[in-house]
Amino acid sequence: MEISKLFDNILDLPGIEGVCLFGTQGQMYVNRLPSFLSTELFADAQRRIVAMYETMDENFQPCDDYMLKFSERWLLLRRTDKHVMLILAGDKVNLASTRMVTNMTMKHLTPTLIAQLEAAAKGGLALVAVVTPVVVAPPAATRAPFAQAAAGSTPPMAKSAITAAPFQAVNAAPAKPVVAPAVAPVTAVVAEPVRATTVRMYRGRPY
Amino acid sequence: METSAKTVFAMTNSPVTQIMQAPNVLGYVHCSESGDVLVQQGSEVDSLANVLVYFQQVAGLIGESFGLEDFQEAQIQAKALTVICIPHQGGAAGVVLNSRSRVNETAAVVRQALANG
Numbered sequence: 001m002e003i004s005k006l007f008d009n010i011l012d013l014p015g016i017e018g019v020c021l022f023g024t025q026g027q028m029y030v031n032r033l034p035s036f037l038s039t040e041l042f043a044d045a046q047r048r049i050v051a052m053y054e055t056m057d058e059n060f061q062p063c064d065d066y067m068l069k070f071s072e073r074w075l076l077l078r079r080t081d082k083h084v085m086l087i088l089a090g091d092k093v094n095l096a097s098t099r100m101v102t103n104m105t106m107k108h109l110t111p112t113l114i115a116q117l118e119a120a121a122k123g124g125l126a127l128v129a130v131v132t133p134v135v136v137a138p139p140a141a142t143r144a145p146f147a148q149a150a151a152g153s154t155p156p157m158a159k160s161a162i163t164a165a166p167f168q169a170v171n172a173a174p175a176k177p178v179v180a181p182a183v184a185p186v187t188a189v190v191a192e193p194v195r196a197t198t199v200r201m202y203r204g205r206p207y
Numbered sequence: 208m209e210t211s212a213k214t215v216f217a218m219t220n221s222p223v224t225q226i227m228q229a230p231n232v233l234g235y236v237h238c239s240e241s242g243d244v245l246v247q248q249g250s251e252v253d254s255l256a257n258v259l260v261y262f263q264q265v266a267g268l269i270g271e272s273f274g275l276e277d278f279q280e281a282q283i284q285a286k287a288l289t290v291i292c293i294p295h296q297g298g299a300a301g302v303v304l305n306s307r308s309r310v311n312e313t314a315a316v317v318r319q320a321l322a323n324g
Contacts, residue, residue, distance in 0.1 A: 062285065065282075066266075067284075068281050073275050
């Protein structure tokens with residue numbers, strides 16, 4: 001099963017507002033949290049969560065699950081071997097259902113899948129973008145940079161960059177200048193003023 | 208005679224007694240904000256008392272990172288037991304439950320007992 005579908009199952013539950021999976025070393029593997037949570041703020045949270053796990057493990061007992069309840073939201077933290085899944089939910093969420101679904105998700109996080117996630121994180125690929133496709137770029141626009149590269153106007157793209165294109169959908173900025181010229185002629189036609197001319201008619205026909 | 212009866216009544220209806228009488232409760236600890244242990248009863252609470260206030264503070268900070276305020280409760284699940292942590296009188300109250308407990312129901316009992324106390 002694709003990892004994005006696993007996390008979709010969690011987000012399908014009523015009241016669930018976001019979920020993410022990160023490593024205890026600070027790597028972010030999957031981020032489906034609301035967009036208003038900035039990366040800097042989340043880095044702080046990540047550091048505190050890891051510190052909390054370590055402190056509780058050493059000074060109390062190894063605890064894998066934490067449910068933190070605030071006035072309007074819940075935070076559910078679930079740990080596997082090297083990863084922590086964080087779920088942000090509203091206060092009306094069914095906690096038992098959330099646990100069941102997250103159990104299934106964690107069950108599917110096989111060592112192979114986790115190795116792929118780790119490799120992607122080390123390679124700098126944003127699996128975030130795989131899970132949450134952001135840019136809706138038209139196919140012509142995405143192909144245009146390659147045409148430009150062939151014409152020699154821009155440096156040719158490396159093969160790895162081409163294969164990684166879906167992962168870098170967020171950085172699809174080159175698509176924008178290509179789209180503009182296609183639109184320009186249309187606006188030029190529309191902008192041309194229409195002149196009023198007098199037409200002389202004879203028996204229903206202009207002459 | 209009447210005074211002693213009132214004392215016994217008060218003791219049996221104290222928040223700590225009510226909490227300890229709840230099903231599957233193993234222990235209770237109440238720490239001040241500075242970490243001093245104010246009340247401690249039952250088992251499995253010695254090590255909890257050491258980390259309870261720290262945990263509550265970090266939980267509040269984690270919530271702040273997400274823009275969440277007013278930390279109300281935490282449920283900590285270990286293999287053999289569950290801990291409920293509730294802010295109480297400026298400090299933290301921790302209740303240790305065994306694995307068979309119904310955590311949400313017990314949390315409601317604890318919350319009500321602490322509110323009445």
